[in-house]
Every structure is written in C-alpha cells, then in structure tokens.
Amino acid sequence: MTSEQLTGAAGVAPGTPAIQLVDVAKSYGSFKALQGVSMTVERGSRMVICGPSGSGKSTLIRCINRLEIHDAGAITVNGAELTDQIVRIDRIRRDVGMVFQHFNLFPHLTVLQNCTLAQRWVRRRSHREASDIAMALLERVRIPEKASSYPAELSGGQQQRVAIARALCMNPSIMLFDEPTSALDPEMVKEVLDTMVRLAEDGMTMICVTHEMGFARQVASQVAFMEGGKVIESNTPERLFSTPAHERTKRFLSNLLH
C-alpha cells in the first residue's frame, strides 16, 4: 500500500483544509464544554492538542467524527460540513479514523477479525480483500504474528497498535488520537508513539490529544493549548514550548516537564 492510498482524500478539491472548525460550541446541560473554538488543520499536517483535565480536548476531537454533536458553529471535514444528514456522517466516519485511550478493541473477535469487520460491512470488501489489507496494516504496525490472537491475549501497547491498524484499514485520510498512550505502562508508550511517528512521516493528517511533549516536538505542525473549553493559544511546537504567550500555558508546560 502506498502512502498516497493511505492519505489521499478522494474527490476533494486541492487546497481545502482537512478540518476546519469555526466558533464551535458544545454544552452538557448548562456546562460549557467547548466555547468558540476555531482551528484549521491543513491536509498532511499534524495538530497536537494539550491542556488540563476537563478542558474539553476529548469533546473537541469527538465532535470531529460526530461521536458528540456540537451545538453551534461549523465543523467542516474535507470540505463537507457536519450536519444531521446521515449520508454526511457516514462519509465523514469513513474518512476519519479514531484511536481511543482505552483501545476499544472488540474482545470477542480476533485481531484479524477486529481489522476486517468494518471493511466488510462498511466498505463492502470481500473476505479475501479485507484480510489482505488487514494483514498489510498489521505488518505496518509490526504485529502480524498476533493476527489470530484475541485482544485479551495482547499487551496494552500491542492492543493500541492493533487499534491503529484497525482504523487504518478503512483508508482514512484523517486520524484522530485521544490520549492513545495514557492508559499504557511506561515501557509500552514508545512502541505506540513510534507507530504514530511513522504514520506522520507518511503524511497522514493527524489530530492528537496527548501530553507526550517529545512526540509533539518531533511531529507536530501546530500545538494547541486548551483550557475551560477554549483554545487559549496555538503555535508551532518550537514557539509554544519556548515562548508561550500565556501565563497559564507556561505553568501547564512547566508542570508537565517537571
């Protein structure tokens, strides 16, 4: 599989940003989880989002593939705005892969079946084709020997790599990561981050909620700092880490590093 096949968003005008958020807001009851969030993620770039617990990072990323529904503002993915229309949501879910903090692998299916299920039911691929694609991606995340194991038989790091492969099987043009390494034991963090770095190097558009600042420094095009449902500031990793504009960002970063 070429990287072109992995990252290309078919039928989208060149120059269209992969993701654009304009004044997005989301409340749970009277609690404002997101307020006035705007950001643009260009195709092939990597956005890292950090911020304290409860600042709305997960809510933001989950609005992009409509696991949460925003109340106001506009979210555009590959030029298509997210609305209630079911056809749109389908298209977006096909274009956007997601990796969760707790992997969310299907425990009753083998690793290979985890990777082929949605290919068969959503992409309508044949059993043979789906298996071939799944095996190719399991190679890519360096875990092909576990194809016939069940998730419970794998370490956390291995499970997360399978989850990445499972998402990639759908040929997404955008990948969302919500704290993919924070449920892992320290010695397994590296294998997952390495997988993500390789994905970034292949040109995948990524939005990644993480507190792994080494990873951010290495691959991020932009780092956004969130607090209280707002993006406080957003900049290249060099600038944000060396000269944060806001006191709050400075404090958060220094807490992370020490």
Next chain:
Amino acid sequence: MFDYHLFLSAVFGWPLAKGALLTMVLSISVMTCSLIVATLFGSVAGSQRKALRWSVGGYVWLFRGAPALLILLFVWNGLPQLSPVFRQAWFTPFFAAFLALTLIEVAYLTEILRGAFAAVGKGQREGAAALGLHRWQIFILITMPQALRVAVPALINEFISLLKATSLATVISLKELMTLTQFAIATSFRFLEWYGAALVYYMLMVSVLTVFQTRIERLLSKGHR
C-alpha cells in the same frame, strides 16, 4: 410396593412421551418468541426516549409481579369474556398457554437482557461507530454477542424454570407432561411409578439443556479469560 415393570412401561410408553413432546414444543416456542420480543424491549430499556423506557418498565413490573397461574387463568377464562374473538376454535389451551407464558417470559428475559446490554461498555459502541458501522450493525455484530456471553447462564436458567412452569397449564387442561401423568394416575392409582416416570422426563430435558449451556458458553467465551 414399587412396581418396576409399570415404571418402565410408563417411561417408554406413548402417553408420557407425547406429553413431554408437547412440553418441549411449548417451551421452545415460548422461549423463541420471548427472546425476540425481549431483545427489542431490552434494547429500548436503555434508550433516550422516556415514554418507551417507562412502557417497558411498566410491562416488566406487571408481568413479573403477577403469579403465573393467575395470568394463565386470566388468558384462558378472562379473554373469551372480553371479546368473542377468543371464543373461536383457534383459541386452544395450547395457544392460551403459549400466550400467557410468553407474556411472563418476556418480562423476565427483558430484565436479563437489559442488564447484559448495559454491561457492554459505551466504548465498544463508540469504537464501532467511529469505524462507520451503523446502529443496527453495531447492535448485531458488537453488542449482541458480548451481551449474550454475559446473559447465557441466566437465559438457560430461565428456560429451565419455564420448562417446569409449563406444568401449570394442567389447570387449563393442556395435555402436557404433568396432565397426562395425572390422567394415568386417575385410572391406575399408581402414584410412585407415574410420578417417577414424569420425573425422568423432566430430568432428561433439563440435562440436555445443561449440556447445551456448557457448549454455548464455551463458544461465546472465546477471547475472554
């Protein structure tokens, strides 16, 4: 004393075999229909829509609370009084028993399945939704198999209770296993032999179910340790 010969001919004779067959057919039909309806009810029980949730809750409250005997008699004697539709030939004891037991069984199975569906974490549904699977695909491919693994022991337990509860239908003269046993006793006055033979049939059916349970549990527990 115990007439061993009579006992054997009771076990291997036609009347009880026919009764057991009817018991089995009734139990299986009730269980199948109840499972389908309860799956629907159980999935609705976790829905956002209050009216649906409350209706299911009310149903379960009623049919879990009322004694089976009462519902059986209500259906058999009460419904014909309610409407002439139930006075026609198709409203047989078998159908009445089927209806009454299904009404009750749905309530119990709904409770079991509701709990089992809730036990499948939200993360599973979200993981599937993020891959582009539709709601009903998620339900059938992800939620159901995992919920069944949790529910199977309780479901088989219900099936066993149901199998025995069919004997209540003797009060509406359904010719199931217990009714035919009592017919035989009425003419022979041999209690031990006929009750013993009926017991053999019940134990046999329950044993088959237990074996089935072990099999299906093993099948569904794949991937879990």
